[in-house]
Amino acid sequence: xxxxxxxxxAGWPSQPRxxxxxxxxxxxxxxxxxxxxxxxxxxxxxxxxxxxIMLQQTQVSRVGRFWERFLSAFPTLDALAAAAVPDVLxxxxxxxxxxxxLALKRTADQCAAEGEGRLPExxxxxxxxxxxxxxxxxxxxxxxxxxxxxxxxxxVRSVFLHELFPAEEAVSDKVLLPLVEAAAFHPxxxxxxxxxYYGLLDxxxxxxxxxxxxxxxxxxxxxxxxxxGSRRQKRAWITRRVLAAPEGVRRAVVLADLNKAELAAARxxxxxxxxxxxxxxxxxxxxxREEAGLLIP
DNA sequence: TTCCAGAGCG
DNA sequence: CGCTCGGGAA
Numbered sequence: 001x002x003x004x005x006x007x008x009x010a011g012w013p014s015q016p017r018x019x020x021x022x023x024x025x026x027x028x029x030x031x032x033x034x035x036x037x038x039x040x041x042x043x044x045x046x047x048x049x050x051x052x053i054m055l056q057q058t059q060v061s062r063v064g065r066f067w068e069r070f071l072s073a074f075p076t077l078d079a080l081a082a083a084a085v086p087d088v089l090x091x092x093x094x095x096x097x098x099x100x101x102l103a104l105k106r107t108a109d110q111c112a113a114e115g116e117g118r119l120p121e122x123x124x125x126x127x128x129x130x131x132x133x134x135x136x137x138x139x140x141x142x143x144x145x146x147x148x149x150x151x152x153x154x155x156v157r158s159v160f161l162h163e164l165f166p167a168e169e170a171v172s173d174k175v176l177l178p179l180v181e182a183a184a185f186h187p188x189x190x191x192x193x194x195x196x197y198y199g200l201l202d203x204x205x206x207x208x209x210x211x212x213x214x215x216x217x218x219x220x221x222x223x224x225x226x227x228x229g230s231r232r233q234k235r236a237w238i239t240r241r242v243l244a245a246p247e248g249v250r251r252a253v254v255l256a257d258l259n260k261a262e263l264a265a266a267r268x269x270x271x272x273x274x275x276x277x278x279x280x281x282x283x284x285x286x287x288x289r290e291e292a293g294l295l296i297p
Numbered sequence: 298t299t300c301c302a303g304a305g306c307g
Numbered sequence: 308c309g310c311t312c313g314g315g316a317a
Contacts (some may be wrong), residue, residue: 062301062315096301096313103304117301153302201302222309225301230301232312241306299317306311 011178013164014051020063022163023186023196030199033206035060037098039067040198045119045144052139060205066095067162077119081112086243086297089287096126098239102286103131119147142193148184152177154215155204161214162207170219202238229267235278237261239287248294251279 012019039051054063070091073095074080080088085105086271092101100151107129111119119140120126126137138149141250152173165171183189189196207214215221227233242256283290289296 024315053301056312057301057303059301059316092315096315097303099304099312131304135303151302154300155302197302204302208300215300220308223298225311226298230312231316236313255301303311305310307309 010047011087011182013179017164018096018275019182019186020188022186023183026159026163026203027188027195029203029206034198034204035202035205038064040143041194043144045072045121045140047130048144049119049136049140050104052136052143053104054095054098056100056136057205058096062095062173066091074108076117077108078117081109081117083108085144085286086246086288092238093243096104098287099285100131106130107132107283108176123149135231141196141216142184142197146193148193148196150177150181152180156180156199158201158207158214161217162211165217169217171217172219176218189198231274231278234270234274235282238278238282238289242282242288242295243297245295246297248291248296250293251275251295252277252288252297 001058039047042048043049051067054067054070073091074083074088083105083228084104088101088105088236089098092098096100111117111131120129120142123134123137123141126132126140132140135151135153138151139153141147141149142151157173157176160176161168161171164179184193184196230265238254238259239242241257242249255272255275258275262269288295290296
């Protein structure tokens with residue numbers, strides 16, 4: 001879009017480079033670094049959603065195999081809605097963040113019940129579903145529906161920080177969002193949202209492999225706590241243990257087995273209070289249920 | 298050690 | 308906002 005008054009387009013900084021040049025440069029970089037990933041140029045919104053959920057905080061290299069297995073087991077939203085939770089969780093094992101599997105399953109349930117087995121076509125509609133936040137909703141809109149959207153995730157963030165804030169520290173998303181929006185709705189980018197964001201993702205991934213992670217200069221950037229010995233390592237272990245017992249298993253047995261594993265790994269024993277707290281969380285979140293003293297998947 | 302196509306909760 | 312949530316590759 002041409003600038004109307006010489007003050008720059010709304011939401012775009014008037015300083016170093018104008019938006020036309022930025023969009024054009026990024027498209028060129030993106031085409032040059034294009035990665036032909038299995039979930040790209042796929043029209044099925046459900047298949048795109050599954051990829052977006054799996055890719056939340058999860059590296060691309062890990063997702064490929066899981067995405068294909070998941071879609072072949074649950075090819076449609078209705079198929080996922082008809083599936084049993086333990087089967088969904090079982091397929092998710094090894095991918096991480098098991099909550100995502102539960103949320104995806106609930107999304108399928110809701111769409112099957114209220115949406116005639118179809119996903120909403122707007123960001124607002126998608127945002128109302130469990131496990132779908134601003135980034136995932138925008139990803140589905142851009143990649144499945146081919147409509148411009150504000151898709152701000154770590155690779156896109158890295159590109160904007162690297163290109164437009166090369167020296168600043170602690171840049172907030174509040175500053176970045178209007179820029180991401182202005183660029184996405186720029187006519188040249190908006191003409192092909194898939195191409196626009198595939199390019200930003202690929203360029204962002206390239207940057208992380210070649211320069212210090214630009215996203216470290218995001219104000220929201222935090223480092224994760226260690227996984228080894230953590231509560232969530234125990235959560236994951238317990239989830240697997242219960243999944244392995246289709247007929248159910250007593251708490252005491254799970255705790256004893258868990259402590260065997262902890263001992264074998266040279267970690268301290270898990271006390272009853274911590275164990276009960278983790279079980280309570282997992283029950284509340286719907287990983288399994290408890291009936292007659294048995295934990296049942 | 299670091300961080301990953303984030304979301305949901307208090 | 309700050310915290311939690313998996314698991315592996317580099």
